Amino acid sequence: xxxxxTVADHNRWRxxxxxxxxxxxxxxxxxxxxxxxxxxxxxxxxxxxxxxACEEKAGxxxxxxxxxxxxxxxxxxxxxxGELTITDGPFAEATExxxxxxxxxxxxxxxxxxxxxxxPAYDIEIRPVVDMG
Amino acid sequence: xxxxxxxxxxxxDQAIAETYRADWGRLLSLLVARTRRLDLAEDALGxxxxxxxxxxxxxxxxxxxxxxxxxTAFRLVLGGLRAEAIGGRKAPLLAIGSGWAQPPSVxxxxxxxxxxxxxxxxxxxxxxxxxxxxxxxxxxxxGTTTEEIARLFLVSRATMAARITRAKKKIxxxxxxxxxxxxxxxxxxxxxxxxxxxxxxxxxxxxGQGPDLLRADLAGEAVELVAVLHRLAPEAPEVRALYGxxxxxxxxxxxxxxxxxxxxxxxxxxxxxxxxxxxxxxxxVATVPxxxxxxxxxxxxxxxxxxxxxxxxxxxxxxxEISALYAQLETLTGSAVVRLNRAVAVAEAEGxxxxxxxxxxxxxxxxxxxxxxxxxxxxxxxxxxxxLARTSYQLALDLCGNEVERDYLTRRLDTLS
Numbered sequence: 001x002x003x004x005x006t007v008a009d010h011n012r013w014r015x016x017x018x019x020x021x022x023x024x025x026x027x028x029x030x031x032x033x034x035x036x037x038x039x040x041x042x043x044x045x046x047x048x049x050x051x052x053a054c055e056e057k058a059g060x061x062x063x064x065x066x067x068x069x070x071x072x073x074x075x076x077x078x079x080x081x082g083e084l085t086i087t088d089g090p091f092a093e094a095t096e097x098x099x100x101x102x103x104x105x106x107x108x109x110x111x112x113x114x115x116x117x118x119x120p121a122y123d124i125e126i127r128p129v130v131d132m133g
Numbered sequence: 134x135x136x137x138x139x140x141x142x143x144x145x146d147q148a149i150a151e152t153y154r155a156d157w158g159r160l161l162s163l164l165v166a167r168t169r170r171l172d173l174a175e176d177a178l179g180x181x182x183x184x185x186x187x188x189x190x191x192x193x194x195x196x197x198x199x200x201x202x203x204x205t206a207f208r209l210v211l212g213g214l215r216a217e218a219i220g221g222r223k224a225p226l227l228a229i230g231s232g233w234a235q236p237p238s239v240x241x242x243x244x245x246x247x248x249x250x251x252x253x254x255x256x257x258x259x260x261x262x263x264x265x266x267x268x269x270x271x272x273x274x275x276g277t278t279t280e281e282i283a284r285l286f287l288v289s290r291a292t293m294a295a296r297i298t299r300a301k302k303k304i305x306x307x308x309x310x311x312x313x314x315x316x317x318x319x320x321x322x323x324x325x326x327x328x329x330x331x332x333x334x335x336x337x338x339x340x341g342q343g344p345d346l347l348r349a350d351l352a353g354e355a356v357e358l359v360a361v362l363h364r365l366a367p368e369a370p371e372v373r374a375l376y377g378x379x380x381x382x383x384x385x386x387x388x389x390x391x392x393x394x395x396x397x398x399x400x401x402x403x404x405x406x407x408x409x410x411x412x413x414x415x416x417x418v419a420t421v422p423x424x425x426x427x428x429x430x431x432x433x434x435x436x437x438x439x440x441x442x443x444x445x446x447x448x449x450x451x452x453x454e455i456s457a458l459y460a461q462l463e464t465l466t467g468s469a470v471v472r473l474n475r476a477v478a479v480a481e482a483e484g485x486x487x488x489x490x491x492x493x494x495x496x497x498x499x500x501x502x503x504x505x506x507x508x509x510x511x512x513x514x515x516x517x518x519x520x521l522a523r524t525s526y527q528l529a530l531d532l533c534g535n536e537v538e539r540d541y542l543t544r545r546l547d548t549l550s
Contacts, residue, residue: 017308028165109260128307 016059018129021102028121031070031097043120050118054104060111065102071100103129145189152198153182157276158361160203163250164384165255165311166211174303175273177209178202189228249274250365251311253358254319257326258309265300267329272297277354285337292328323366324427327375330359333378342520356383374431377417381438384410395541398446411442425465433462452482469498473508485516503533507542514549 025031035043056064071090078085090098099122106112109126116124157178164174181202195201197432256270268286271277277285283293303309337352354499356379362369364377388401396402417433437458444450459475462468472495478489489512492505510525526546531537 019308106308108308108312110310110312113260126307 011013016105016107017131019104019106019109020127020129021065021104021112022098022124022125022127023100023102023119024125025097025099025122032099046118046120050115053115053118057106057111057115059105059107060115061105063103063105064121065100065104067100068098068100071097145194145484147185148189148194148198149182149185149537151248152185152202155274156199157248158204158252158274160199160206161273161276162252162311164206164210165252166215166248167207169311170210170214170305170450171255171273173210173213174206174299175301177206177213181206181211204261247365248311249361253365254322255309255311255319257322257329258304259322259325260307261300261303261310262296263329265296266325267333267355267358268293269298270329271327271333271354274361275354275358281354285333287336303355319366320369320371321367323362324371326362327359327371327431328427330355330362331375331379333358352383352386356380368459370424371428371431373417374421374428374435377414377421378431378435378438380410380417381435383390384408384414384442390537392480393537395537398441401447403446406442407423415439415442429465430462433458437462437469450481452478456482469495470502470504475500476512477508480512480515480529485512488512489516503529503538503542505530507538508547514545519549 018106029043032040032043039065051062054060074088074090076089076091078087104112104115106115109128112126116126161174161178163365164178165171168174173203184205185202186196189195189198228364253270253274256267256273261269262287265393268282271282271285272279279294279297280290282297283290286293288296334352334355336392337355359372362372366372372499384407385401387407388403388405389396391402414435418432421432421435423429423432430503437455440451440455440458456475456478459471459478463471463475472491476491489509492509492512506525506529510522510529513519513521513525523546526542526549530539530542530546533542
C-alpha cells in the first residue's frame with residue numbers, strides 16, 4: 001500500500017532522481033592538451049568548485065564521475081544480424097568529443113542545470129536515469 | 134436523459150463552463166504544486182470536469198464548484214498513484230501535506246496566482262521543445278482543447294496531441310520542477326513566454342493557409358494567456374508591452390473580415406473596433422519604458438498600433454510618424470518583414486514610388502512570402518505601373534495559401550484589366 005507521511009512544507013517532499021551528465025569538449029573550451037598550464041589550472045579549479053557545490057546543495061549527491069579518454073581510444077561494439085563486431089573508434093564521428101561524465105542524484109532538473117553552470121564551458125547533455133523501481 | 138431545456142441542466146452547464154474558463158489553470162496549478170505529477174493531475178482534472186457534467190445537472194451545482202472539482206481531481210490523482218504503486222511500476226514515497234486533500238475555499242482559488250505563474254513558467258521551460266511551449270501553456274493554463282491548439286498551429290490533431298504528450302512526458306521524466314525562478318532567470322523566462330505567446334497570437338491572427346482569414350477566437354486565447362501573465366507579473370515590462378500590443382491588434386478583429394473577405398486597414402469600418410479594449414491597450418503601451426532588444430521591439434510595434442487607433446478615419450492616419458517608427462524598428466531588428474511594412478507606410482506618407490524603392494533587395498529574403506509581391510503589386514498599381522502590378526499580383530497568387538487572401542488578390546488583379 002501507499003505510504004502516506006505528513007510534512008508541513010511541500011518543498012521538503014522531494015522525489016530524488018538520478019541524472020547522467022555527459023561532458024563534451026571542443027565547444028568553447030579547447031581540448032585539454034591544447035590548454036595552457038594556467039587554463040588547465042582554471043579548469044581543475046572549476047571541477048573542484050563543482051564538487052563542492054554538489055556537496056553543499058541539499059538533496060544532491062555526487063554518485064560518480066570520471067574524465068574519459070578521447071574518442072580515438074574508444075572501442076565500439078555493435079550487434080548486427082545477431083553477430084557482434086568490434087571496431088576502433090567512437091559511436092559517431094561527432095564534432096563534440098565526449099570527455100567525461102557525472103552521475104548525480106538531485107531533486108529536479110533545475111538543480112542540475114544550476115550546478116552545471118559552475119563547470120568549465122563544455123557542451124553538456126543531461127539525461128535522467130531510468131528508474132527501474 | 135436530460136432535456137436541453139431543463140433549467141437545472143442549463144444552469145449546471147453554465148456553471149461548468151464558467152468554472153472551466155475561470156479556474157481550469159488555477160486548479161491544475163494547485164494540483165501540480167501539491168502532487169508534482171503533471172500527467173496524473175491533468176487527466177484527473179479532466180475527469181473531474183466530466184463527472185461534474187454528469188452529476189451537477191441532477192444533484193445540483195455545489196456551493197464551491199472549484200472546491201468540488203479540486204477534491205474530486207485530487208482523489209483521482211491519489212487513486213492513480215495508488216494504482217501505480219500496486220502495479221509495481223513505481224513505489225513512490227508519497228508525502229501528502231496535512232490538509233492538502235481539503236478543497237481550496239472560493240477565496241483561496243482567486244489567490245493562486247503564484248501557482249498559476251509557476252505553471253506558465255513550467256510550460257515555457259527552456260528544456261522543452263520551443264514548438265511545444267505555447268501549445269502546452271494554452272492547454273494547461275487556459276484549458277484550450279488539443280483540437281483547437283492543433284487548428285491554431287495548422288497541424289493535425291494527432292500531431293499536436295503527440296507534441297503535447299511528449300512535452301508532458303519530458304516534464305515528468307526529466308524532473309522539470311514547478312518552480313519560481315527569480316530575477317534575471319525569471320525575466321529571461323518571461324521573455325521566452327512572451328515570444329511564444331506572440332507566436333501563438335500571430336498564428337491565429339494571420340493563418341498562412343486554410344479557409345479562414347483570421348481565427349479571432351484562437352488569437353483571443355493567446356490574448357487571454359498574456360492577460361493572465363500580466364496579472365501575475367504586472368511589473369515585467371515585456372509582458373506589459375506584449376499585452377498592450379496584442380490588445381490593440383485584437384481590438385480590430387471584427388473589422389478585419391467582411392462577408393468572409395479581407396478588409397484592409399484603410400477600408401475597415403472603425404465603428405467595429407473595440408474602443409474600450411483600445412483604451413486599455415493604449416494605456417499599457419504608454420507606460421512601457423523605452424528599452425532595448427525585444428522590449429523595444431514590442432514597444433515600437435505598440436506605438437504603431439496606437440497611431441492607427443488615434444486616427445478617426447483612415448485619412449487621418451499620421452503616416453509620417455508611423456514611417457519613422459518603422460524606421461526605428463528596422464534599425465533595431467534588421468528584419469525584412471519590418472522593411473516591407475515600412476515601405477507600405479512610406480508609400481502612404483511620401484507616395485507609391487518612395488514605397489516601391491524600399492522594396493529593393495527584399496526578394497531573396499522573402500522569396501516564399503506572398504506579401505512582398507502583393508505589396509509591390511498594390512504600390513505599382515498606385516504608381517501607374519500596370520505591367521509590374523499584374524505580374525506581381527500573379528506571383529502573389531502563386532505563393533498565397535490562404536483562400537480569403539487569394540480571393541482578395543484575384544479581385545485586385547481583375548480590376549486592372
